[in-house]
Amino acid sequence: MDPALIKLAFGGLAVLGCIGLVFGIGLALAAQKFAVEVNPKVEAVQEVLAGAQ
Amino acid sequence: MKFIKCYKLMAVAVVISLVLISGCKNKHSYVSKAKFKGDHNIIITFAGEVDTAWAKDVKNYGIYAKPDPDIQLTISKIIPGSDKKTVDLYFSDAIDQNQPHILTIKNIMADGKNLGSTVVEVKKLYFGFLFSILIGAFLIHNFVFTKYLGLCVFFGTSQKQSTAVGMGITFMIVMVASAMMSWAFYQFILKPFHLNFLQIVVFIGLVSLSVQAVDTVLRKINPALFKAFGVYLVLVIANCVILAVPLIIANNEYNAAESFMLSLGAGAGFLLALFLMSSVREKLELANVPVTYRGLPIAFVVAGLFALAFMGFSGMVIF
Structure with a gap:
């Protein structure tokens, strides 16, 4: 293998991995900051009900 | 309050003057x-009168298209204007106006004095170009009716006018946000690292990121709007127009x-298509359609007719 290609591949992996990590953390923080309290009863009732879709 | 207003006005004035100054740079005073x-x-206008003998000499001008500096265009005829202030350069080959051209004018002679040489860039009006991108994406190359992209969402959400408009507006917002993000990513991350x-893959990730971010933030900040968007926000991810636009932006550099205009035009075009289609489909509910054509088949026929109507825009050139 051409060492330049290997460098490109690892560089790409590192860059995209870092971007993914940053965005993932960002989204997680945003989800925490903008958390909306959901009534747990809604899900419980919906689970009991018969659902075709 | 008064001070804040004052600062705002000053900021606007500074921005406007910056735009004006940058618009006038790089010009020989004459x-x-x-x-x-x-x-x-190509018409050159001088600030004052120039010598006719100088103006008529082909050797005093050099011109090439900006991407290929080694191909000099040949000037076949020069017609000086009657007021001696304008010079009309005539080329036997057609000029590609979409590319900026570099024009060199050597040893400008006026009143027997040599005023030196200058290099001028000749190009189409830039705002006109931006506007033509916008209208092009909106009507002339409408993504739904001339490129047949995003049809699944187009047929899925155009039964009712209210949902269609809601979907269209959501789509436009996400489209502009994700296209701008993809542009920045392409220019500043993918290109420097040779990851074109x-x-x-990256653009799909960015689209889902922006959709998820809008979803999370909107749920908290504006629950009414969130409810109005409903399931359509998530549907945007599965749309191909939203992937096509960043790819076009990347291809055309x-x-x-320009990317903002293209994405805005594409989003508005999709909104227009949804609005038109939903208006017709609401009326179709009342029409006497043959049983086999009811529902989706007649919708496809209507979409085909719309596409035919939009063909009327094809080949149109603005500016």
């Missing part, structure tokens, strides 16, 4: 403008303003 006129002519081949 050449006031140079522009295309038709496919074969990963553009599809658009800059920020």
Whole structure:
């Protein structure tokens, strides 16, 4: 293998991995900051009900 | 309050003056403008009168298209204007007006004095170009009716006018946000690292990121709007127009303003298509459609008719 290609591949992996990590953390923080309290009863009732879709 | 207003006004004034200053840079004081006129002519306007003998000499001008500096265009005829202030350069070959041209004017002679040489860039009006990108994406190359992209969402959400408009507006917002993000990513991350081949993967990731971010933030900040968007926000991810636009931007190497115009035009075009289609489909509910054609089949027929109507825009050139 051409060492330049290997460098490109690892560089790409590192860059995209870092971007993914940053965005993932960002989204997680945003989800925490903008958390909306959901009534747990809604899900419980919906689970009991018969659902075709 | 008064001070804040004052600062705002000052900021606006500074921005406007910056734009004006940047618009007038790089010009020889004696050449006031140079522009295309038709496919074969370039008109140079001087600030004052120039010597006719000098103006008529072909050797005093050099011109090439900006991407290929080694191909000099040949000037076949020069017609000085009657007021001695304008010079009309005539080219036997047609000029590609979409590319900026570099015009060199050597040893400008006025009143027997040599005023030195200058280099002028001749290009089409930039705002006109931006506007043509916008209208092009909106009507002439409408993504739904001329490229047949995004049809699943188009047919899925165009039964009712209210949902169609809601979907269209959501789509426009997400489209502009994700296209601008993809542009920045392509220019500043993918290109420097030579990762152009990963553009599809990265763009899909960016679209889902922006959709998820809008979803999370909107749920908290504006629950009413969130409810109105409903399931459509998530449907945007599965749309191909939203992936096509960043790919077009990357292919054409658009800059920020051009990408903004393209994405805005594409979003507005999709909104227009949804609005038109939903209006017709609401009326179709009342029409006497043959049983086999009811529902989706007649919708496809209507979409085909719309596409035929939009063909009327094809080949149109603005500016």
